[in-house]
Amino acid sequence: MFELLKKSKKSKARLGVLNTARGKVDTPFFMPIATKAAIKSMEASEVKNLGAQIILSNTYHNLLRPGLDVIKKFGGLHKFMDSDLPILTDSGGYQVFSLAKLRKIIGNDIKFQSHIDGSTHILNPRRVIDIQVVLGSDIMMVLDECVGLPTTWDKALEALERTSRWAQLAVDYKNKLNKKSTKIKKQLIFGIVQGADFKDLRLRSAKELVAMNFDGYAIGGLAVGETAKVMYQVLDYTVDQLPENKARYLMGVGYPENIIEAVKRGIDMFDCVIPTREARHGKLYIWRTQPNVSKKNFYTTININNAKFRKDKTPINNTTLKNYSRAYLHHLFKTGEPLSLKLATLNNLEFYLTLMAQIRQAIRANKL
Amino acid sequence: MFELLKKSKKSKARLGVLNTARGKVDTPFFMPIATKAAIKSMEASEVKNLGAQIILSNTYHNLLRPGLDVIKKFGGLHKFMDSDLPILTDSGGYQVFSLAKLRKIIGNDIKFQSHIDGSTHILNPRRVIDIQVVLGSDIMMVLDECVGLPTTWDKALEALERTSRWAQLAVDYKNKLNKKSTKIKKQLIFGIVQGADFKDLRLRSAKELVAMNFDGYAIGGLAVGETAKVMYQVLDYTVDQLPENKARYLMGVGYPENIIEAVKRGIDMFDCVIPTREARHGKLYIWRTQPNVSKKNFYTTININNAKFRKDKTPINNTTLKNYSRAYLHHLFKTGEPLSLKLATLNNLEFYLTLMAQIRQAIRANKL
Numbered sequence: 001m002f003e004l005l006k007k008s009k010k011s012k013a014r015l016g017v018l019n020t021a022r023g024k025v026d027t028p029f030f031m032p033i034a035t036k037a038a039i040k041s042m043e044a045s046e047v048k049n050l051g052a053q054i055i056l057s058n059t060y061h062n063l064l065r066p067g068l069d070v071i072k073k074f075g076g077l078h079k080f081m082d083s084d085l086p087i088l089t090d091s092g093g094y095q096v097f098s099l100a101k102l103r104k105i106i107g108n109d110i111k112f113q114s115h116i117d118g119s120t121h122i123l124n125p126r127r128v129i130d131i132q133v134v135l136g137s138d139i140m141m142v143l144d145e146c147v148g149l150p151t152t153w154d155k156a157l158e159a160l161e162r163t164s165r166w167a168q169l170a171v172d173y174k175n176k177l178n179k180k181s182t183k184i185k186k187q188l189i190f191g192i193v194q195g196a197d198f199k200d201l202r203l204r205s206a207k208e209l210v211a212m213n214f215d216g217y218a219i220g221g222l223a224v225g226e227t228a229k230v231m232y233q234v235l236d237y238t239v240d241q242l243p244e245n246k247a248r249y250l251m252g253v254g255y256p257e258n259i260i261e262a263v264k265r266g267i268d269m270f271d272c273v274i275p276t277r278e279a280r281h282g283k284l285y286i287w288r289t290q291p292n293v294s295k296k297n298f299y300t301t302i303n304i305n306n307a308k309f310r311k312d313k314t315p316i317n318n319t320t321l322k323n324y325s326r327a328y329l330h331h332l333f334k335t336g337e338p339l340s341l342k343l344a345t346l347n348n349l350e351f352y353l354t355l356m357a358q359i360r361q362a363i364r365a366n367k368l
Numbered sequence: 369m370f371e372l373l374k375k376s377k378k379s380k381a382r383l384g385v386l387n388t389a390r391g392k393v394d395t396p397f398f399m400p401i402a403t404k405a406a407i408k409s410m411e412a413s414e415v416k417n418l419g420a421q422i423i424l425s426n427t428y429h430n431l432l433r434p435g436l437d438v439i440k441k442f443g444g445l446h447k448f449m450d451s452d453l454p455i456l457t458d459s460g461g462y463q464v465f466s467l468a469k470l471r472k473i474i475g476n477d478i479k480f481q482s483h484i485d486g487s488t489h490i491l492n493p494r495r496v497i498d499i500q501v502v503l504g505s506d507i508m509m510v511l512d513e514c515v516g517l518p519t520t521w522d523k524a525l526e527a528l529e530r531t532s533r534w535a536q537l538a539v540d541y542k543n544k545l546n547k548k549s550t551k552i553k554k555q556l557i558f559g560i561v562q563g564a565d566f567k568d569l570r571l572r573s574a575k576e577l578v579a580m581n582f583d584g585y586a587i588g589g590l591a592v593g594e595t596a597k598v599m600y601q602v603l604d605y606t607v608d609q610l611p612e613n614k615a616r617y618l619m620g621v622g623y624p625e626n627i628i629e630a631v632k633r634g635i636d637m638f639d640c641v642i643p644t645r646e647a648r649h650g651k652l653y654i655w656r657t658q659p660n661v662s663k664k665n666f667y668t669t670i671n672i673n674n675a676k677f678r679k680d681k682t683p684i685n686n687t688t689l690k691n692y693s694r695a696y697l698h699h700l701f702k703t704g705e706p707l708s709l710k711l712a713t714l715n716n717l718e719f720y721l722t723l724m725a726q727i728r729q730a731i732r733a734n735k736l
Binding site for chain 2: 036037038039040042043065066067069070073074080082151309312313321323324325327328330331332334335337338339341344
């Protein structure tokens, strides 16, 4: 599944390929987010044209809407949303703990009410696998418990122990299903390391999960309120515990500089709402010069709503949006035209995808 | 400018070509609306790919936002919004009388306050031409006064007389500018026939405008509250007053059946918010069978929000959206995903553009 192609001579950064049932993905990579089976304002084919090789969707959201009966009828998310790109799906753990109402853990079941209509649902480690079988996820994530930071050692321990127990249930169940279905067997499954910002807990969590022999390992419970410095420290001691021959995924991160620092610490996979969410508010990611991650200050952000862009003839970018000026996008935001969202999203996703291509290029050239 | 290619043997329907500074447009045609220099949720290039040969924008809206100083800096609307399609611009008359606040007519000036920020502006017949010179409109419309229906003969007369007086001022001014600039000379200018639903007034208005020798003639003041029957009656006696060698434009119409009936009465050009506005609410235009305007009940509309589409695997359409199901679009509307608007708009605009192509085909075959 994961092929390590090259290790940087300057850092722990790695170049590789992640092989999925729906094709290969060059690492390190960034996954545009299609939480509810749609990328904000863009067709999946348009995102593919920007260079995306994989996208991310979500177990919790798809379970609630459109509902599994609908997805099942289509034979999975890919057909439903018309994308042939590999899809990684979140387990829903994060959403159940952050969005759902009246949440109650009974044994291995999380009973909760939908944040949309109050309907009652149950998730547990096996059901989360079953759901991702229906979704047709190319990469499944196990159900975990993610605690926000700051937190106490005791709370982090409790979440870690539950996460490990659930991971074992998930992987055992998945192995059983593998024997029944070659299609399911081709769906990769990743474990999620927890442990908050406590070194002993992170090491323990990593050790327990590695023993379960997952197809890849995510580091969860970061980008949940801590400083970048703390996040990098956790990566420094956690990544070393993970096997070299498996992909490593830092969940929910981050700004371009966070991604670069994480790549230097051996991370291969990223997802984040930043490019799409900030596009919605008119915040655009802009290369200062040619895309170049080796230089400092290689990018900036602008708020296109700012009056200074009213007559700015500078193109939004020099590639896909070179025929649209900042003045035009400013106008679209000021008048609330829905096209504003698409152009801003396109700009930011292209920035992130180009960033990852530049990172891969920099590793190849031993510059990162 | 207008070339009449064929007259139907079954009705007053005509096939023709309207030549503009930015290329030819096959008549009868429908203009997708880009009121504020943007088509709702679509790039102009995407609308061109659907078969649009011309789009419509608006003097009033562009005057207020982005403002003429911005458009001037870009050398016109085309460059600003990145479209090489011909653009027809409304004169702003309709918007000043329907949207603007504290409107006051002083001589030939309409003084009004912006409906957005209350700022004061003035439109008059010459200024409306000047604005459309800045916009770079391929087809300019004269400033007119449109009264809603029902109305009295006296009110309709007053509006007609003002419209004729303003039309003369506009055409005289345009002729003066033509001598100074070959670029302006290539911008077509259309007069607008008013007169509400009073035959004597419509005939008088048409006669007065025809004497001014416009490049084309619009019929305004319809689709403003009257029944379709009344609208067809007005067309029946008005169109005959217009010269055969000039294009005829029915403003703001309409539903597919209205367009077909108007084409049968000799109309060549249409614009309407229906396909884009109704898309916003999830109302989709659907061909019942193969596109065929000669058959009755050739289309239907569906409300994609309806629960019955939740699991409907039927493609949205059989052309550009054949890979997306109704169930998927239903899901996008239910979850408020911005992609919903684009797919629905695309469906409806494609329907209208295909409708016009079918109408032209039917005229060619003497079936309309």
